[in-house]
Each structure stands twice: as structure tokens, then as C-alpha cells.
Amino acid sequence: MTDIETSTVSEQGFVSNSQVGDFELTIDATEEEGPGPNGVLVADYASCFLPAFRVGGQQRDHDDLGKLQIDAEADLDDDDDLTAIRFDIYVEEDLDDSELDGIVERAEGICHVHSALREELHADISVEGGAF
Structure with a gap:
């Protein structure tokens, strides 16, 4: 059994949306839509x-x-x-x-x-x- 599970999706460009438990986190390599x-x-x-x-x-x-x-x-x-x-x-x-x-x-x-x-x-x- 794993202790931590996340799911990260990038629809296009360099923005990724991660699901960490019940929380969402947006990370942007270009730092335009979120932190890098x-x-x-x-x-x-x-x-x-x-x-x-x-x-x-x-x-x-x-x-x-x-x-x-x-x-x-x-x-x-x-x-x-x-x-x-x-x-x-x-x-x-x-x-x-x-x-x-x-x-x-x-x-x-x-x-x-x-x-x-x-x-x-x-x-x-x-x-x-x-x-x-």
C-alpha cells in the first residue's frame, strides 16, 4: 500500500494541475498561472x-x-x-x-x-x- 498518491495533468503548455488528496495545486514552469x-x-x-x-x-x-x-x-x-x-x-x-x-x-x-x-x-x- 502506498502512503501518498497524487495525480498531475497538463492539458497544454507548461501548466500542471496536481491533485494531492482533497487539494488542488497549480504549478506553472513559466510562473504565469502559478508558482514554478x-x-x-x-x-x-x-x-x-x-x-x-x-x-x-x-x-x-x-x-x-x-x-x-x-x-x-x-x-x-x-x-x-x-x-x-x-x-x-x-x-x-x-x-x-x-x-x-x-x-x-x-x-x-x-x-x-x-x-x-x-x-x-x-x-x-x-x-x-x-x-x-
């Missing part, structure tokens, strides 16, 4: 990392981190392949660098997208507590 595949991958990575960061905080006795935000950046080579990803993470709770580094380390072990990417594409992460 690389943008979706970076957003997916960030969307996985935030809850992993929250769980990592709970595992380090920080049950209420407050608001969290990731501003992500990525670099592409001449073939439009991802070469680097960077996360700037903003945390409402005012924690010191050691505490934040411990949470990042835990989150890296929890985030399934982080685990799925080749190591050279793991996000370069900076994190700032007391940000909101």
Missing part, C-alpha cells in the same frame, strides 16, 4: 521546517515559541537547477543563540523534506529570537 516547480519545492521545504521547528522547541522545553516565520531564498544555476537554499527564521520567543541552535538541529532531524533533499541543498539557516 522550484518555488513550490522551496515553499514546501519551509512549510515542513516550521512545524518541525515547533516540535524541536517542545522537545527542548520551549512549548510556546509564539509566531514563527521563514523567509526563504534559493539560487538557481544556468539550467534552472537549485544550487542553494537559505532560511531566515524569525521566532517570537526571545531565546539565546544556543537554545535556537539546539532547536534548529532538532528540526533538521524532524523535517521530512530536509531528509529527502541531497545534503548540498539543505538550507543554510539563520534564526532570530524575539523577532516580533
Whole structure:
């Protein structure tokens, strides 16, 4: 039995419509009708990392981190392949660098997208507590 099933259809051009469970997602390689595949991958990575960061905080006795935000950046080579990803993470709770580094380390072990990417594409992460 499979754990995840999707269906992706492209009627014409470079737009694909994916069905993921009960949700639809439009991805456009030209970025005219939706985000491109690389943008979706970076957003997916960030969307996985935030809850992993929250769980990592709970595992380090920080049950209420407050608001969290990731501003992500990525670099592409001449073939439009991802070469680097960077996360700037903003945390409402005012924690010191050691505490934040411990949470990042835990989150890296929890985030399934982080685990799925080749190591050279793991996000370069900076994190700032007391940000909101």
C-alpha cells in the first residue's frame, strides 16, 4: 500500500494541475498561472521546517515559541537547477543563540523534506529570537 498518491495533468503548455488528496495545486514552469516547480519545492521545504521547528522547541522545553516565520531564498544555476537554499527564521520567543541552535538541529532531524533533499541543498539557516 502506498502512503501518498497524487495525480498531475497538463492539458497544454507548461501548466500542471496536481491533485494531492482533497487539494488542488497549480504549478506553472513559466510562473504565469502559478508558482514554478522550484518555488513550490522551496515553499514546501519551509512549510515542513516550521512545524518541525515547533516540535524541536517542545522537545527542548520551549512549548510556546509564539509566531514563527521563514523567509526563504534559493539560487538557481544556468539550467534552472537549485544550487542553494537559505532560511531566515524569525521566532517570537526571545531565546539565546544556543537554545535556537539546539532547536534548529532538532528540526533538521524532524523535517521530512530536509531528509529527502541531497545534503548540498539543505538550507543554510539563520534564526532570530524575539523577532516580533
